[in-house]
Amino acid sequence: MKNWTQKIALALGIFAMMFLTACERPPVESKQTGYRGTGMDQISNPRTDRQLAKLNELPPPMPSSADGPKASAVYKNVKVLGNLSAAQFSAFMVSMTSWVAPNQGCTYCHNVQNFADDSLYTKTVARRMIQMNQSINSNWSDHVKTTGVTCYTCHRGNNIPQNIWFDTVDKRGGNMLGNTNGQNDPVKANAYSSLPKQPFSSYFVANANAARVIGDTALPTGHKATLQSTENVYGVMSHMSHSLGVNCTFCHNSRAFSSWEESTPQRVQAWYGIQMLKDVNTNFMTPLTSTFPDNRKGSGGDVAKANCATCHQGVNKPLLGKSMLQDYPFLAPNNGKPKEGNQVAKN
Template sequence: MFPKWFDNWNKDNPTNIFGPAIAVGVAGSAVFVAAMIVGFGQPFPTESQQTGPRGTGMHVQEFVSDLAVYPDVEGFFTSEPIVPADGAALMGDAEGVPPSLANLTPENYERLVTAMRDWTGIPDLLEPGNDSYQTTVAYSMIEMTQNINQNWAAHVQANAEVGVTCYTCHRGQPVPNNVWFQVSPVNSNVAGWSANQNRVTMVSNFTSLPSDYLETYLLADADGNYAAINVHDLESRVANQPGDPLIQQTERTYAFMNYFSNSLGVNCTFCHNTRAFYDPSQVTPQWATAGLGIIMVQETLAEYILPLQDVLPAERLGPVYADVPKLACRTCHQGEQQPLNGLNVIRNWPELAVLDGEPDYSAFE
């Protein structure tokens, strides 16, 4: 087919054509895919939420397919309350009734307990005569939920009535997902910096960042103070003054911010103008909501979670330091900007909306 001299030349000068062929094939495929996307559109459409002024790149982008699927929403059990008649009997001091629910009528009490059993996956929760640790924990968790709904509405209802119930965290399981335990010190033989970086832990989101940021920022020290969330000086080669944050604090802060991003499924621009991190006047409204959330979690841990240390059995405690399981942003949000995609879980449960006072049933009259 080819001239004899050409065949002889190829025989004397063998060449590997597979490498160039693969390169040409890859390049051609890339051009073809690009042409298809331009011609027919993005096969995985996205939606963007603008979080700041136009032209600053402040937006949160998500796949439409991810926004359309919220399986936990379908599992939320709810029912409308029964409006009490004037002078209706209340549960009062009946056996097994939590003090925070003593002002409910028997019908609404049973309705709420039935829902709580479904929300937590504990079929005998608050069963009369059940003196298990779950009863003690339930008493504390009911008050915690009421406190959050009543006193932290600026966080849990920042944009609309949403609220929280047991289901917000539990999602039908006795122990919620995304709880956390103490992980430091990871090396008790090292003085100074606790060598808590470069550890493959879920708390660090499998990064080389510190793993102790949650316990550092959300738990009080021996004097009742919380560590400041800050970074080192913005200028380079600045001599640190006493009390100034070091690079370790900066990396802890980055680890905490990374936790926020993963907990809410957002990026930095959800709260910050990333071209001006240093300027508090350019943060978004969500920054204030997140700040309230930090304080809310600190209070919740101190008043409702940590006191359960001596209540929980050994199998419910942490694997390293046998500490109580703790909550934080991801426990409720579980990767969404609003837990359960902003589902109003408190509407039918006025019993959980107030810590002090009577439930308000006026919306159902």
């Protein structure tokens, strides 16, 4: 009898562990962000917050001087940042190496026998990524504000940012099951849900769809959402929520999800973020397709692209809102000046 009791207790213990695995262990804190009764609360866990704070610590800046000759006069084949002093340029190269290739060092992008040589594809990509940083910081202040981004925002010491996506979707199943639209295959990108695991090609590239389920007319004469497109919308919304570590009500009023007037200001900022991703993926990443080798491409031959998690990595403000631009102002040459060409009609 005793053995049976022990076995039952063990079984119940294992069941409880499995059942409670996805639950938050107290204490859990909540903060009301909207009217009572609308469910507009943000939930946080102090233990998780401490872990995220450690993961979002800033690397120490590399000191340099603006005095002295320009980099373009000292070094050969300097196509970007040639207006910096040689000391600033060298310091930034050291910083960039620590952010992107700490293990490989300078050899990740350069032929150390001839630093002016452009034979390594990584050097071409790095130049374009510097220009992408400048574009984001100069033209997308509606999303990044004055905090901005640097290479470290996404890379965090990795050659390839840990959160990227490719065009292809795994369409599991044969003729009987049909196209599963990437569902029932939980991954981090879709918040481990059964929703489509790669909805990004529908929203984060040029000429993408609006992430809308409800039509914008009183009668169903305009927008008509299919079941599959609706699943994609919820998939990308789950991705955004998980990537920022927030609830749906961080942007939406739970009593009227579709209403812009009743949404929080963060919804507008998030909308600009989607437009920014379209710009980044269309004008900076996709044009590099022929530059990247095949082993750096997806199964469909496309290059890696950015989504919300690429920068945010679990917090609603990348690096918890701490800016690095005061140490690298040349990555935001037009920050605060009027923007041109990036205003897109809201939909």
